[in-house]
Amino acid sequence: MIFRRTAAQSSPLDGVDVVLADLDGVVYAGPGALPHAVDSLNRAQAEGRRLGYITNNASRTDASVAEHLNSLGLQVVADDVTTSPQAAMRLMKDLVPAGSTLLVIGGEGLIVEVEKAGFVVTRSADDSPAAVVQGFAPEVGWKHLAEAAYALATPVEEGGIPWVATNTDWTIPQARGIAPGNGTLVSAVHTAVGRLATIAGKPERPIFDEAVTRTGATSPLFIGDRLDTDIQGARTAGMPSLLVLTGIDRPKQVLAAPPAQRPDYIVEDLRQLFEPYPATIVKGERTRVGDAVVEIDGVDLRIVSAGDRQIDLLRAGAAAIWNSGRAIFGFRVPEQLYADPFRVR
Template sequence: MPPGTPPQPPIAGYDGVVCDLDGVVYRGDEAVPGAPRSLQQLVDGGVRLVYATNNASRVPAEVARQLAALGAPATESDVVSSAQAGAARLAADLPAGTRVLALGGPGVAEALSRAGLVPVRPADVMAEDPPAGGVAYPEVAAPGDVSAVLQGFGRNVTVADFETAARLLTRGVQWVATNDDATLPLPWGQSPGNGAYVDLLAAATGRRPDVVGKPHPPLYRLALDRLGTAAVRTIAVGDRLATDIAGARAAGLDSAWVLTGVDGPSDLLDTDATPTFVVASLSELQRPYAVPQREALGWRCGVATVSYSDEQLVIGHEGGDRMEVVRAGLAALVEARERGTATDQLRHAARVLDRIIEDGRDDSGRTPAADVPDEEPASNR
């Protein structure tokens, strides 16, 4: 940005948004403060919006109802799921009407049906192929009649279901997994996610599936098709660096990393993720955005100045908007990493940025300059 150029809102450069859900729009059953209103303002301003989720267990209509109840603009067609991406992948390879094992929740079976394939429940697969001339029951599928497995998360999947899937996979049928998230966040902590169950079948069969959900590109490509926007005019928004931000990069999209969810500033140092924008909340997509600039003694973002010295961040006397401090601090830390500084040292220094976010979380995304420490190194907080 040339000197003296007024900062523009991030959304100014885009026609479409691919928005993550958990940690961005809601946390559990509650809306992230201000998120539904911000999304409505985007739509009212002419921006096209879809929600992209790795959760294959729920049907899109259910997700849309939840979003609408929270006040976010959403219809069933606005929700793009990894189950839909998986079904689309199989439909591109298999004739219409092909039987596919639906391993997972209701979203998996519905996606297959809508893609023109026939979902088969694990319980409806025969133990063995029927003998020649044997009685065929229309509600039961012989193993040889099932041509693929679509695996997504489901809370009611049983050991017997996995055994059926393993038997089919051993026969060599096509295998697509909706996503490979190893864990699923729940109020009490981390539960095994679909990736853990994919690993279970991989260990049993010696195979790996094609994966279509984040951070892999197919889900984003399906979202682009739904939006009808060009990739260069579409931005992906998410809170997880390893899935949302890495997935956007893999699909050739710009990204906005929103700090209302799982990952905080220090987590960036463990990845090679390069979000296009770093924002406190969805509302900042529509506010002027100051980009960090390198100066002689460190980094400046807006009026905030931050430098990395003696294994700690030093925040300048000007203070500033808390997100300007965070962006300048991250720029300083990434620069230090590129120069070979150990990640453990950088993560320790980044804790001051984590605390700035944790102490100031609200819908406005702003903290008065007086609330930002002056010349205070991370090690002293």
């Protein structure tokens, strides 16, 4: 038996007309650009592809995000940026009449989009808002969350008003470390009212649909660093996805990824967008990527050949586990498979 080829050796960008990228962990970490990110994205643009950026961060406007990206050396206008508040307004237009009053729990990035969409902003449940929209901002506190709870006290089945959250990320990277994200604030309101919000941002589909509308993409590729928001969201939207190992999720998480969170491509950094992506070749219980070969032997996932590139060993290990139909806890996995020389320090 010969090895069975399951993927062609083309680059991840072949056939792509629009590259859509997450920001933190893909383009930058904190205020500064990640190694090779800006040069690689500029190259993709110079080769004729449009670039678009998707962010769950509701605290900044599309214009301020574009300004930040331009300061890093990219060429970006506000229309290239899709934010979770824009996705929230995409949903809201189908939930309440035009010009309705919305109780806004969030900052400038959310307020600007609410007003651009033609809605009226209020900060008080006493103004009888038609809906609540909630997004992250550092200044959001107990008083704001309480107003949301007061407005949402009536259950939906009894005529309660809609509640849209821009996103439910549990954490948000900050210069000093990882801090609680909008998911924790949404959860606080949920605990008070016993209701669930409708989510606009990743991993839900509205933000991806909004990005496609804004960029005119027909064959997009989405780049992210988180499996549970970026990759799952792209898969939900029916969009090919690429995980770059410059951000949150590490090799251990890649190997353990459930079906809904498995990317089409795994790369060390964005330079590999332009490299031929090695085929996954299967022969019986063996899986080969490049010179790396792994083998399933009962409960053991064995390294037959580590090859000369750790990224190919990770790709081979992930493919073997994913194709087995078994979860990672059904295997003994050698530490070498999830070694992590990729982390940006």
